[in-house]
Amino acid sequence: MQNRIKGSDHMCFGCSERNPIGFKLKFTMDGDICRTEFTAGEEHQGWNGYMHGGLIAAILDETMAWWLWLKDISIMTVEMTIRYSLGVPVHTRLRVESWCEEEKRGKLFHMAGQIILPDGKVAAKARAKFMKIDPAQF
Numbered sequence: 538m539q540n541r542i543k544g545s546d547h548m549c550f551g552c553s554e555r556n557p558i559g560f561k562l563k564f565t566m567d568g569d570i571c572r573t574e575f576t577a578g579e580e581h582q583g584w585n586g587y588m589h590g591g592l593i594a595a596i597l598d599e600t601m602a603w604w605l606w607l608k609d610i611s612i613m614t615v616e617m618t619i620r621y622s623l624g625v626p627v628h629t630r631l632r633v634e635s636w637c638e639e640e641k642r643g644k645l646f647h648m649a650g651q652i653i654l655p656d657g658k659v660a661a662k663a664r665a666k667f668m669k670i671d672p673a674q675f
């Protein structure tokens with residue numbers, strides 16, 4: 538696993554090791570797929586036993602963002618849709634992956650991501666657009 542901003546002082550909810558309530562995700566590039574793993578706890582529930590849909594969206598958003606970030610592309614999410622196909626149980630090792638479907642004029646990136654259960658079924662799939670931004674602004 539690699540995390541090139543490890544040790545810096547950011548507080549990103551998705552990936553900072555310093556954020557006490559964050560996901561602390563770590564990402565790796567596997568060919569053209571960005572991957573991470575996550576196990577939801579009780580604190581991530583919506584309905585009893587299942588992960589909250591908003592938090593599922595946050596993990597997918599972060600994983601798609603990191604596909605770009607690992608290529609030194611600074612972006613903001615500008616649009617996202619999610620198909621929730623199956624409940625995501627807590628205390629279950631999840632695989633999360635993302636990839637780029639289309640790049641428009643080097644500025645707008647059409648991304649996709651999915652959460653995969655241990656049996657290989659896709660529980661949620663996201664499609665999103667990310668816009669390149671000037672990192673100096675942030």
Ligand SMILES: CCCCCCCCCCCC(=O)SCCNC(=O)CCNC(=O)[C@H](O)C(C)(C)COP(=O)(O)OP(=O)(O)OC[C@H]1O[C@@H](n2cnc3c(N)ncnc32)[C@H](O)[C@@H]1OP(=O)(O)O
Nearest residue numbers: 547549598599602603606612613614615616645666668670
């Ligand atoms: C250190 C820690 C590391 C952390 C590691 C990384 C973690 C990242 C976290 C995950 C990512 C997030 O959640 S980011 C947080 C959630 N997202 C946000 O808050 C974004 C808020 N939105 C914005 O700030 C703004 O909209 C910007 C800066 C993204 C863009 O503003 P702007 O520059 O004024 O853009 P605007 O003129 O409206 O549009 C520019 C061009 O894009 C087109 N455009 C605009 N929106 C869209 C759209 N949805 N779909 C298609 N095209 C669009 C316009 O038509 C236009 O085309 P044309 O006229 O040029 O042809």
